[in-house]
Amino acid sequence: MESIGPANVPVESHLLLDCCREADQADIVARGLDQLRAALSESFHGHLIALAGEIRDSSRLLRSLADCSQVYITRVPFMTNYLSILLPCLSRTLKDIVTYYEEKTLTREIRWRKMYNKMTEEAGGLPLPQRFVLFNHFLSLLKQLLTRSPNFDLNTLEALRTRVAALREQLGIPPMPQAGTLVRQNPMPLVVVQERNSHWAEQIFSLPLPSRTALKHLRSSKSYGPFYPWGHLAIPHDSTVLFKRPFENDTISVVAFLSSVDQCPYFLMRTLQNSAPWYSMFGAHELCIEREGSALQLKRWSRSEQCSKLWAALYFITWEEMVLFYCTFVALKARSLLTVQIHPNEFQLRREKRLFQAQIIDDGFRHSLIVYEDLQTRGLRLHAAVWEGELRQCPVWTAFVTHQSQSPTWLSRRSRHRVWLKDIQLYVFCNTYRQENMRQNKLGAFEIHFDREEAARRFKELFSIRSAASETSENEQEASSAA
Template sequence: MDMITRDVGSSLLNGCCHEAERARLVGLSLDGLCLTLPEKFHAHLKGLIQQIQLCSQMLLTIADLSQLHITRVPVVTDYLNVILPCFSRSLRDITEYVNNRSLDKEHRWRKMYHAMGEELPGTPLPARFALYYAFLDMLKHLLTKSPEFDLNGLEVLRLRIFQLREARGIPPPSPIHQDQIVRQQKAMAFWEQETNTHWAEDIFTRPLPSRTEFKRNNRFFSRAYGPFRRLGAIDMLSDVKTLAKRTFDDDTVSVTFFLQGLEEIPTLMVRQIHSGEPWAAIKGAHELCIKRDFDSRLTFTRWSVTERRIKPWAQLTFITWEEMVLFYCTFVCLKVRSPMFINIREEEYEIRKEAKLFQAQIFDDGFYHCLKVYEDILTKRRRLHASVWEGDLKGCPIWTAFLPEKKGPLRSWLLRKTSHVVAIRDVSPYVFCNNYRANTTDPRQSKFHALELEFTHTTGAKRFKELFEEQAPPPSATSSDHDTKSSGES
């Protein structure tokens, strides 16, 4: 049945989450089927499973973004009304084939693949879900006013889905907001409000230089504590800019960073699926505190005015050390730079269970910064960390860079160019502020393309290089949760 409701926003979000959960369960049932079939069937079956999983993730993304851009929901409602009934029917058909006990499992797969693949000529079953995903991805761009949105491409995909609906005997959808569907003549007006790129939009879109996974037995489930409201029922300001979204535990929990209001207040929304229903809680970054309380988990806390005590807001478990570090630094920087910022506990600047091996002052992009080298006690991986040296923002992260595991000679990747300058190869900083320019060597003038660190004192450059000398172990460092020894100037 097509989605027709008075409360378009809430129905839209619930519909997306409901079908995302259905898609997740269908994917699991196909995974089970795959385990019983000969290997010759695995390629097509795994391709189908992957496309279904991608669709599930994209539906949840659209639901999350719709809460943040609630005033734009009518723009995408009719388009979702085109795809959701067709998408739901496809999932239910797959379930019927998989559960058909009158056939053995190989013939269930054969019949499903061929029968459903013939419904729309030229569209095998995996390609059908690739079509769904492409359509949903375009709706995400439409909802967020992304420059990647292609109105003509969306129309081609819409017509293709209409053909599939017709082949399946699904009647045309009844328009909900026909006057608000984006048409060619309205496209320019819809995009007239341009926004500047924010540094946080780049942090999680770059591929990680390495992936250091935490041990599985150290992992905990992610969860949120609220206070919750039903997704779609939260009052939002009209001026919202989405920065980044991260998902946890197969997207049962997600956190979205966004800027809210004319003052662009950094805000977090945590969304949790409970009993198939989406619930959300929203807090300004300035209202939350962060700490690493277990090997792979970050905990956010808030102050409860009614109970007059600190309470947990969310606990997020990460798969990799690198992403945990980026998430931590992103939050701290957004909090400290918020126009609503009041204060921060000094220990929030440090990630627990990291040993500080080195600290010195550098001259970086026209400013004096504090450079530190941290080593994670659990994974033994190292990173560079630059922060504000002095002033109101003292300690606020500027950038971090993950150091690769080097096995070759030191001179092949680290070079002391002058008494004050050290160059490190294969290092690319993740930057937590706008308009920063890292000092790197020009690849046209040197084969040693690297990040250059300009120390204000020669002893800093000397001690930094000594830290990585292969013939001598790094200076010993004892670490508690926050306070550690350091070498170099402080």
């Protein structure tokens, strides 16, 4: 792999550091607006909530650009000219907001009215929250440009660039010299997106959660490195970001990407020190994962000390998010061509109780179907894994059992071996699995085909018993309340 240092891209490095600094400032401003809102009557809350929300989105997008730039480092020059147009305008706007809400000689209501009206007027009538909508649309397009998204639209980017440049002029910010390569000067490599099949990991965290079960005893997520400055890591050109997960209000983030050289998954962790980003990277095959309470711990092997060391402790707000990250990591590691061996314990998420297990015929494959109950939250999930072979126990899909299971029509036994489930969402950890093949019925229900008749019966009984127990508990609670 070719190593790329910051000396090769000094302008880009400065701009991406500025992204992180402005993201920090945006978080501070959003918190200041929240405090201002708390002191004002409810009639002002709508605009303040909208403005703070857009500013937080700006912070998230700025950090996302800096994180993804590590993977797409050769494409950074194509967006630096656009960043050099936007960042001074964004920075000036944030500073002006602070100046207005810190003007102690005025009442808080007058501070807000003056801020909103004056900043709307100076922008030619563009309302203050909509100014950040403009910034965020611009930043979103820059991310699409950076990552070669098929949704990228050059015409829209150019139109927004013109609007931001006009806003700069209205604010009295002098024009900037060109800092990078304009897209229109070399459009073909940027606009043409190669056809490729989407990797399953790109979809996992974009699907909505059917339920959100809160975890307890949360602490601060921590990252332990070793860390390096921006541009010092050897990341192959044209690698593909699979997903990004933020922690601690995005002060820590984990980016998973597929290397263009060996087609294997890697994890890039970013932390912030004095607003500057620092990065650490290991392949999935170099890390081990285990649950500790409400956290997932990722460990690496230290060659110098010849022992296992903690790389990150990631705390999750919900049980569902923890499960998805765990299954995604294990599936990526198990399927990586660089993984020599994976310990059987890594296939088992700690503090889960196995309530049921059987063999199923699933989209033409033999899989294990397991019903797990989380001991901390009492959450239930279905888990399908590879039945045999080199990938034995590797996750194929999981599905969370929600309140829908209390409905008498949620589960129905259609034959001796077949059970239908309505209203269930699968998260699939495999490119070859097609769940639509198991939904070819008039209801669109998900079909489970058990290898043995007795397993189908036990599966239905498990949920019938739990549903009856839940109903009895609710009736007892109602009777107790009435008494």
